[in-house]
Amino acid sequence: MERSYGIIPYRQGTNGLEVLMIFDNHGNWGFPKGHGEANEEPKEAAKRELAEETSLHVAQWLESPPLISNYETNGQLKQVTYFLATVKGEAVARPPEVTKAVWLTLDEALKRASFPETEQLIQRCQKDVS
Numbered sequence: 001m002e003r004s005y006g007i008i009p010y011r012q013g014t015n016g017l018e019v020l021m022i023f024d025n026h027g028n029w030g031f032p033k034g035h036g037e038a039n040e041e042p043k044e045a046a047k048r049e050l051a052e053e054t055s056l057h058v059a060q061w062l063e064s065p066p067l068i069s070n071y072e073t074n075g076q077l078k079q080v081t082y083f084l085a086t087v088k089g090e091a092v093a094r095p096p097e098v099t100k101a102v103w104l105t106l107d108e109a110l111k112r113a114s115f116p117e118t119e120q121l122i123q124r125c126q127k128d129v130s
Helices: 042-054 105-111 118-130
Strands: 003-011 014-026 057-061 068-072 077-086 098-106
Touching: 003 042, 003 057, 003 098, 014 042, 014 105, 014 118, 042 057, 042 077, 042 098, 068 118, 077 118, 098 105, 105 118
Parallel strands: 003 077
Antiparallel strands: 003 014, 014 098, 057 077, 068 077
């Protein structure tokens, strides 16, 4: 099984809870994620991917269990472990992997999500952060 690690960045916006979604070079809306490097702990991999894809840095981890997303693509089973965190810095899309980085309310994020698994993550995020 292929494993990746990511962060669902969140903040309290003027219209309620917001998450940062990225638009990747495959034309999908989701969250920053990527593969771990040799001997890299999951949270460290997630932090590195967040910085590489958005220029953001973790301010504080939400003390809750990570959110796990399992799916299959091209016959390959994949598992992504997401951590919830507040972040610091200015969100900047970092091409070529990421072409947009946008803060959205949870309702807006649900409408943009490219996959059912992403919708499920947003719904679970709403429960964990509220």
